[in-house]
Amino acid sequence: MAKGGIAAEVAKPVSNWSWLEEYLQLRVDLGQVLATFPDDEPMHNAVAALPGLRLLRQDYWECLASFILSATKQIVQIRQMVALLSKRYGEPIASGGGEPAFAFPSIKAIAACSEKELRECKLGFRAPNLLGAAHNILDGTIGWQQLPTMSSDEAREELMNLRGVGPKIADCVLLFAGGHHEVFPVDVWIERALQRLYFPKRRPSAKRLRKFADTHFGPYAGYAQQYLFHHARIHLKLK
């Protein structure tokens, strides 16, 4: 994904790529981000292993919905659920002549589904949670439109009013959709990675790790989380 890309090489750009620049957060200076990371061995290793890793800036709804689906599911299966939902309830989008492609379903499209239909997309017990989120957004139970202007603490609290949304999922939405780069979501992988890398003997509680994450990684803790997370998944044999 070299900068400049295709658009710069054609005489007349047929398309405006600014959405992609936004999605990949190309305005963020990675060098400045990396400079804020703690000067310790786990971070050095993680950064060295994954040069150029970036956070995405995702759509709020797509992000929230995906992470509601993620509870107790493997990543391959999450992709499956998302693909199935999109195929059945999403709008068709340009696919470049290959397989037909579909956007992630809108809030209204999901709200119009029955729980049964969602369960038929293999959502299991997550089906009522996704449906409830769509309803609560549309009926104003939570301040959806105000989320982008809220502080991360306010937005987290607001999101956690949704059934099926706890601290981890809320933090993922803050980081990946809200652009709150200081937020450090703690999931089972990061928990294991932090224990292994920073506390090989002690095995601190989840609560303790939460506090460590909040104080140790600085203003771009979310980026640090991503480097550690993917490094741990790819190179460390955890579990």
Next chain:
DNA sequence: AACCAGGGAGCGT
């Protein structure tokens, strides 16, 4: 063929 998965809610202590 079990076992368990990018969590969260609802219980019990």
Next chain:
DNA sequence: ACGCTCCATGGT
């Protein structure tokens, strides 16, 4: 505040 257990479904 903790520590359980259950929740559906499919990959390994």
